[in-house]
Every structure is written in structure tokens, then in C-alpha cells.
Amino acid sequence: MNLHEYQGKELFARFGMPVLPGQVAGTPEEARDIAASLGGTVVIKAQVQAGGRGKAGGVKLAHNPDEAYDKARDILALTIKGLPVHKVLVAQAADIAKEYYCAIVMDREKKAPLVMLSAEGGVDIEEVAKTAPEKIVKFHIPLEGLRSYHARNLMTPLFPDFKQASQAADILMRLYRVYMEGDCSLAEINPLAVTPEGKVIALDAKVVLDDNAEFRHKDWDNWRDPAEETPGARLAREKGLSYVKLDGDIGCVVNGAGLAMATMDVIKHYGGEPANFLDIGGSSNPEKVTAALKIITTESHVRGILFNIFGGITRCDDVANGIVASLTASPLSVPLVIRLTGTNEEKARQILNDFGLSATTSMDEAVRMVIEKAQEVGA
Numbered sequence: 001m002n003l004h005e006y007q008g009k010e011l012f013a014r015f016g017m018p019v020l021p022g023q024v025a026g027t028p029e030e031a032r033d034i035a036a037s038l039g040g041t042v043v044i045k046a047q048v049q050a051g052g053r054g055k056a057g058g059v060k061l062a063h064n065p066d067e068a069y070d071k072a073r074d075i076l077a078l079t080i081k082g083l084p085v086h087k088v089l090v091a092q093a094a095d096i097a098k099e100y101y102c103a104i105v106m107d108r109e110k111k112a113p114l115v116m117l118s119a120e121g122g123v124d125i126e127e128v129a130k131t132a133p134e135k136i137v138k139f140h141i142p143l144e145g146l147r148s149y150h151a152r153n154l155m156t157p158l159f160p161d162f163k164q165a166s167q168a169a170d171i172l173m174r175l176y177r178v179y180m181e182g183d184c185s186l187a188e189i190n191p192l193a194v195t196p197e198g199k200v201i202a203l204d205a206k207v208v209l210d211d212n213a214e215f216r217h218k219d220w221d222n223w224r225d226p227a228e229e230t231p232g233a234r235l236a237r238e239k240g241l242s243y244v245k246l247d248g249d250i251g252c253v254v255n256g257a258g259l260a261m262a263t264m265d266v267i268k269h270y271g272g273e274p275a276n277f278l279d280i281g282g283s284s285n286p287e288k289v290t291a292a293l294k295i296i297t298t299e300s301h302v303r304g305i306l307f308n309i310f311g312g313i314t315r316c317d318d319v320a321n322g323i324v325a326s327l328t329a330s331p332l333s334v335p336l337v338i339r340l341t342g343t344n345e346e347k348a349r350q351i352l353n354d355f356g357l358s359a360t361t362s363m364d365e366a367v368r369m370v371i372e373k374a375q376e377v378g379a
Contacts, residue, residue, distance in 0.1 A: 001209045001211055001214075001220065001224060002208050003209065004225065005047060006022065006024045006047060007207070008205030009202070009205045011178055017171060018167075018171070019201065019202050020201060021038060022038070023037075023089075025090050026087050028073040029069070030072075031044060031071075031088055031090050032069040032072070034068070034090040035062060035069075040092065041061060042061070042092060042093055043062075043090075043092075044060050044068060044071045044075055045058065045075075045089045045091065046078060047086070047089055048083040048084075050081040050083055056078065058075055060075065072088050075088050094193060095196050096193045096195065097195060097196045099192070099203075100118065100121040100168070101116070101117065101136075101189070101191065102168070102189045103115070103116045103125075103188035104176060104184075105186045112142075113140070115138065115139040115140075116136055117136070117155070117158060118137065119158050120136075122191040137158070141176070145176070151176075152169045155172065159200075161198060167199070167200035168192065171189070178207070183213035183216060183217065187206075188205070188206040191204060209223075232276075232298040232299060239288060243276060243279075245299065246264075246273075246277065249272075249275055249303040250302075250303070250306060251275045252264065252267070252274050252306050252308065253280060253307045254280070254309070255279065256310070260277050260278070261277075263308045266364065266367045267367055267371065270364075272374065275301060276295075276296060278292055289319050290326040293305070293330075297330075297333075303334055303335075303375075304334055304371070304374030304377065306338075307337070307359075308366060309339065309341070310341055311340070311342025311344065315344045316343055316345045317348045320340070320349075321351060323357070324355045335377065337370040338352065338357065338366070339359060339366035340359040
């Protein structure tokens, strides 16, 4: 789950990290009132889960409450990378002498948290990594955890002033606590800023929470923003399905993550493009199958749907019953191709035959068929 900046800063503040005061506003009037309470110059920042807000006009300074009203009104009218702006963060502005980048992210290849630091903060870190990778310091956190001497050793070469290096090391240790105790997959500060007075502060917060740890955090429900979810993603979360929207036109319903990945590979091998990753799990029931079809049909770009089921724990007849129930309630407007093999396969075929459907046992045949049918729809 991605957090908005204001939510990330709330999490940072819980762990004693230095962040500037601010509040979230949903209207220009609220932004004006917040600016008046903060006093002085404020920064108005669009709260959308997308990068490049500044370049898109989603970050503006306001020197008084009336100006805050005008700037908030303009930003709330924006759509940034396809996401409409519903909220803005109104925060105390800061003078910046120097910007740094600081983050902890899970390195899945090394299976360890990775500290990433750079003196090139405030810019697209992806571009820095591409054009000047030597400017990024990387440190894999050992099993015993991040220690204070690790943090000091990492920050001292980046900060010429010892006091600033000490402040930055303390922030890194607190960021590590956010990452571990908050069950994050990413905790990022960009920029980590130094003021002209030499104070080091976190000016931005990007936090991604690991959904697998949701059972430990009852407050996460309050942080989830339904406006940032597509209807399909919302339904998948509610039904406990693993779903990722992609850019293709072949909708996929598969049981098991490994088979789902293989299915997408085969689709691409035969010249198609998968529209999603959707895993109904190893112990699916008809209701999950019905939900899977609802999820895929919410995406208007889908021109064909492929069921690829290899029945082990998953019973093929459960899947067939789910398909029949779903099509009875809501017939599809795009072609459906089914591949079924495994547990209760013959029973599943009978259920489908009685409804006027058929299924193949060959994944390659099913993939070629759904691509062909999708191309006919798009012709």
C-alpha cells in the first residue's frame, strides 16, 4: 500500500523524525485556514501517488493565506499522470541550503534491506542511478540490523559538517525503525534537506507498506485511500486476490503465481500482451472465480479473457462453477478461452459443456486461441 506524503510524514513523526508542521486540505478554504494557522510562507503540495508533482505544477509556494487559497484551488483542479488531485498538503516552507537523498528499500535479489544515499537529492533518483550511479551510496543492512556506527560511517563522507552528519545519522536510524517496525517495503526521504542554519530535516516522505503485514496494523485501514484504487484493485483486495493491472489486452485468470508468470510469458511469446496478473490462489472457490471475472471486466481495454487452471489443490469443477455463475449473472462482451487440467477435470468439462462452453488442456493452444480472438475483436 502506497501512502500519501502527509501520511508518510505522520509515520515519520511517530518515530521522532524532524518534519515540518503541516495539515492536509481538501478545499481552497481549508488550505487558507491552515496557512493562516501556520503563519509565514507555506508550500502547497498535491497529494497524489505519482512522481513529478513539481514539474506538473503540483507544488507551489504561498506567502500568505489568500495566496494559499489561490494556489490550492489551482492544484486541486489538476490531474497528474492520470490521477486527479483531491487533497493538498499545506506545510511550513523551509529555506534549503543543500538537498540529499535517503532511503531504505528491500533488495529482493540480495534478500536484505538496502540503504541508498546520495548528495543528489531533490531530483529523480532513477535518472541519477542511470546517468551517474557512482553518486549513489549503497549499503545492505546485515541480519543483526542497522547500528549507529553504520549510520555515522555512511553519513560522514556525505556531510562535511560533523553536526550535520550526526543529525543525518540519527535520521537514518529513525528511518530504519520506520522501515522495520512499520513493515515497509520502501521508506524514502527526498529531499533530506539542510537549512542555512545547519538543521537537517525530512522535507518529503514516500512510504510503501507491505500488505502482507496488514494483520499487525489495525490503523492501516484509516490510511488506505479508495480514490487511489481502481475498482478492480479494490475488489481484488476485498476478495483476497493477487491482482496487478498491466497495459495489454489479454485478461488472465490463473491459479498460482508461478503459473501466472508463465502464462504471461507465453502470451508475449505468441505476440500478445497480458492485461493483468491475477492469481485466484491454490484453494479457490466459485465466488473467487466470479470476483476475478468482475475485476477483469472493469478494465475497458481487455479484448479477450484466458482462464488457465492447473488443478492441484484447486478443483477444476469449482472454477467451472464460478465461470458459469458469473456468466449467468453477467454475460461477457469479449471472447473467453478456458484451459483446464487436473483435479476434477472431467467433472469441470461436463459443467462447462452443459452451459455451452468448452475447454482445452493445452496452454499453448489456449493462448494462441485467445490472442486470435482478441485480434478479431480489435479489427
